[in-house]
Amino acid sequence: MALKVLTEHTARSMKCSIEWNSDTGYEVLEGHFRHVVDLPRQTCSCRAWMLKGIPCPHAIAALHHKRLNPMDYISQWYSRDTYIKTYSYFIQTVLNLKMWPPSTNPTVIPLEVRKMPGRPKTVRRKEASEPK
Structure with a gap:
């Protein structure tokens, strides 16, 4: 799931333009919107990177500009080892x-x-794809 989201964000990042901002890192323009990306703190002003743990298109554009791999910036919660640790313990049942x-x-x-x-309605409303 994380890789699918990352590939979608990578495709969107190709449409972004990047400007260096010495104060906070990068300013990334996507259409009419300007987002501030801070790579050391792993934050973006769109907040998608902080909420999902997967780099947003603006962060991916900045990472590609610095020639870094966006895969290294995916949160550890999406790793296989974390998944296995989550389900390694026996789950106790709830009492009656x-x-x-x-x-x-x-x-x-x-x-x-x-x-x-x-x-009351007597006939079911059909979908657009269903024959009449």
């Missing part, structure tokens, strides 16, 4: 509901079901 301690919180009562106004 009857064994739980009683709660002092008020019970949540569901809303009453109301009949919606208007005449």
